[in-house]
Amino acid sequence: MGELRLMKGNEVLAEAVIRCGCDGYFGYPITPQSEIMEKLMERQPWTETGMVVLQAESEVAAINMVYGAAGTGKKVMTSSSSPGVSLMAEGISYIAGAELPCLIVNVQRGGPGLGTIQPSQADYFQSVKGGGHGDYKMLVLAPSSVQEMNDFVDLAFELAFKYRNPAMILTDGAIGQMMEKVELSDYKKRWTEEEVVEKNGSWATTGKPASRQRNVITSLELDSDKMEQNNLRFQAKYRRMEAEEQRYEAIQCDDAEYIFVAYGTSARVCQKAMEIARDKGLKVGLLRPITLFPFPKNIVKELAPKVKGFLSVEMNAGQMVEDIKQAVYETQIYRKVEFFGRMGGIIPSPGEVVDALEQKLIGEEK
Amino acid sequence: MMDIKEIVKPENLVYGKSELLIDTIMHYCPGCTHGVVHKLMAELIDEMGLQEKSVGVAPVGCAVFAYNYIDIDWQEAAHGRAPAIATGISRLNPEKFVFTYQGDGDLASIGAGEIIHACNRGENILVVFINNGIYGMTGGQMAPTTLEDMVTSTTPCGRDVDLNGYPLKMTELVAQLPGTSYVTRQSAQTAPAVRKCKRALKKGIRNVLDRKGTSFVEVVSTCNSGWKMSPAKANKWMEENMFPYYPLGDLKDGEKGNPVSNN
Numbered sequence: 001m002g003e004l005r006l007m008k009g010n011e012v013l014a015e016a017v018i019r020c021g022c023d024g025y026f027g028y029p030i031t032p033q034s035e036i037m038e039k040l041m042e043r044q045p046w047t048e049t050g051m052v053v054l055q056a057e058s059e060v061a062a063i064n065m066v067y068g069a070a071g072t073g074k075k076v077m078t079s080s081s082s083p084g085v086s087l088m089a090e091g092i093s094y095i096a097g098a099e100l101p102c103l104i105v106n107v108q109r110g111g112p113g114l115g116t117i118q119p120s121q122a123d124y125f126q127s128v129k130g131g132g133h134g135d136y137k138m139l140v141l142a143p144s145s146v147q148e149m150n151d152f153v154d155l156a157f158e159l160a161f162k163y164r165n166p167a168m169i170l171t172d173g174a175i176g177q178m179m180e181k182v183e184l185s186d187y188k189k190r191w192t193e194e195e196v197v198e199k200n201g202s203w204a205t206t207g208k209p210a211s212r213q214r215n216v217i218t219s220l221e222l223d224s225d226k227m228e229q230n231n232l233r234f235q236a237k238y239r240r241m242e243a244e245e246q247r248y249e250a251i252q253c254d255d256a257e258y259i260f261v262a263y264g265t266s267a268r269v270c271q272k273a274m275e276i277a278r279d280k281g282l283k284v285g286l287l288r289p290i291t292l293f294p295f296p297k298n299i300v301k302e303l304a305p306k307v308k309g310f311l312s313v314e315m316n317a318g319q320m321v322e323d324i325k326q327a328v329y330e331t332q333i334y335r336k337v338e339f340f341g342r343m344g345g346i347i348p349s350p351g352e353v354v355d356a357l358e359q360k361l362i363g364e365e366k
Numbered sequence: 367m368m369d370i371k372e373i374v375k376p377e378n379l380v381y382g383k384s385e386l387l388i389d390t391i392m393h394y395c396p397g398c399t400h401g402v403v404h405k406l407m408a409e410l411i412d413e414m415g416l417q418e419k420s421v422g423v424a425p426v427g428c429a430v431f432a433y434n435y436i437d438i439d440w441q442e443a444a445h446g447r448a449p450a451i452a453t454g455i456s457r458l459n460p461e462k463f464v465f466t467y468q469g470d471g472d473l474a475s476i477g478a479g480e481i482i483h484a485c486n487r488g489e490n491i492l493v494v495f496i497n498n499g500i501y502g503m504t505g506g507q508m509a510p511t512t513l514e515d516m517v518t519s520t521t522p523c524g525r526d527v528d529l530n531g532y533p534l535k536m537t538e539l540v541a542q543l544p545g546t547s548y549v550t551r552q553s554a555q556t557a558p559a560v561r562k563c564k565r566a567l568k569k570g571i572r573n574v575l576d577r578k579g580t581s582f583v584e585v586v587s588t589c590n591s592g593w594k595m596s597p598a599k600a601n602k603w604m605e606e607n608m609f610p611y612y613p614l615g616d617l618k619d620g621e622k623g624n625p626v627s628n629n
Binding site: 023024026052054056057058060061062064065066067068069070071072074076090091094098205206207208209214215216217218219220 | 417418420421423424430438439442444454457459462480
């Protein structure tokens with residue numbers, strides 16, 4: 001049993017970052033995630049593990065510091081919230097194009113624009129479809145508890161280095177701000193300089209010895225034939241992620257006629273909505289995607305023939321619902337796929353989710 | 367008369383191409399200052415034995431392919447972001463010699479924020495700033511450093527300061543920042559100027575190795591293609607027009623933490 005604590009989601013994430021052997025954090029303050037950098041600064045990991053923490057002058061600078069540091073083969077990250085992540089989109093595209101591993105945390109707030117500081121899931125498309133320019137994907141993990149804010153840090157780094165690709169933890173202001181019991185991870189040592197060279201010296205800017213060619217971190221290729229080959233290589237990598245990394249939690253789906261599909265905070269709401277619905281005699285299950293890219297479409301395809309329909313519950317205008325529809329379409333079986341959501345920082349109540357289920361999915365059958 | 371074969375012998379070698387300068391198709395225009403400054407950086411890294419310690423950050427602009435010329439590890443930056451990238455590299459690898467190589471569109475316009483803050487934090491890096499008063503790669507548009515009345519493709523009637531503001535003196539600006547220890551303005555159009563420029567770059571490199579904060583070397587440069595002049599005429603035009611507005615010399619040579627330039 002690891003160390004048990006009662007902690008805030010954002011602070012747990014900061015603690016997990018130190019413990020997982022992260023080498024550097026670069027960030028810029030924005031609500032509702034500022035506790036991440038505040039906690040890191042308070043903990044002063046540079047005195048303990050040697051981890052660097054730096055407050056950048058902007059999100060644009062922060063993501064480029066990440067690009068630079070990630071290029072040297074080390075474990076680095078940033079965190080922000082929706083408007084700040086939009087500013088980082090340029091850098092994330094370069095990081096994906098240069099195939100660098102790193103962790104980006106988005107503690108979402110309502111948009112568009114300056115929007116609100118309340119929790120939201122409106123950045124789903126931005127996170128899973130690309131976000132910046134060019135055809136690229138990030139690995140996207142969606143924690144739905146403070147415990148997962150701890151657990152997904154190490155997993156995100158593991159996946160980022162496995163695929164040499166940016167990974168994102170996509171959460172929201174509710175998970176970031178809430179306090180829950182958490183079992184903290186044990187400390188892992190940071191890689192030594194020798195280990196960095198051994199693991200990543202084939203591509204990282206670790207300094208050119210006579211024994212190898214120079215390493216150049218770049219996303220630039222003016223020869224279109226070569227650039228298309230690069231793109232084909234990226235796409236093959238994304239297909240490999242889709243084949244190997246789909247993660248989800250299926251709760252009471254075995255006998256279910258209707259499935260709520262929800263992640264993060266809205267999955268917590270659906271958990272309660274499912275209990276209410278079951279009390280009413282409705283056979284409802286909850287499918288909680290853990291990876292948003294790759295979207296766990298295999299389980300949707302597996303469930304589709306067995307159920308009457310899916311209700312996507314999101315804190316946005318309906319984004320993930322498109323991925324569910326796509327998965328159902330691929331089965332060539334017709335199933336209803338409906339959506340219910342609230343926007344602008346409003347968290348839906350379990351009651352209105354059950355109402356939506358009855359009206360949108362069940363109602364039409366009667 | 368001696369036969370030429372008796373003269374061209376290794377023991378008679380007085381000057382050669384640095385081994386770090388890669389044989390690649392030259393993409394710079396004849397007369398361009400980039401080629402000279404690339405050569406100086408390759409020579410210095412070679413002479414100072416820094417190949418294994420060096421990480422260069424290339425900009426967006428004509429020098430975007432700097433990594434094709436000098437045989438060290440490089441990272442290619444997004445437009446203007448080189449100082450932030452160098453910050454990330456240097457902070458996590460303090461034993462490395464990290465430098466940015468940037469043009470005036472990159473450094474003084476889109477990257478003005480990044481360079482000010484990197485210099486103000488005193489990042490332990492060398493900034494090589496090529497100022498030719500124009501955007502070269504995109505076809506000769508106005509840069510922040512374009513002189514008043516200077517004709518570019520976006521100021522076809524000359525730069526009008528009422529419309530476009532004034533030519534920006536980045537080097538004077540960063541000299542005011544306590545994070546910088548060495549700030550100088552050089553040129554590379556004559557043999558003595560090249561030798562002086564090399565000494566300045568060497569001092570900047572040494573400062574990074576001695577962890578003295580940010581060193582900033584501006585090289586007032588020509589862009590024959592953008593200026594639409596022959597190399598010789600461009601050099602003359604630079605001396606007559608650029609040097610009065612961008613005067614050469616050291617603006618600061620001291621210790622980090624001093625906000626005031628020493629001149």
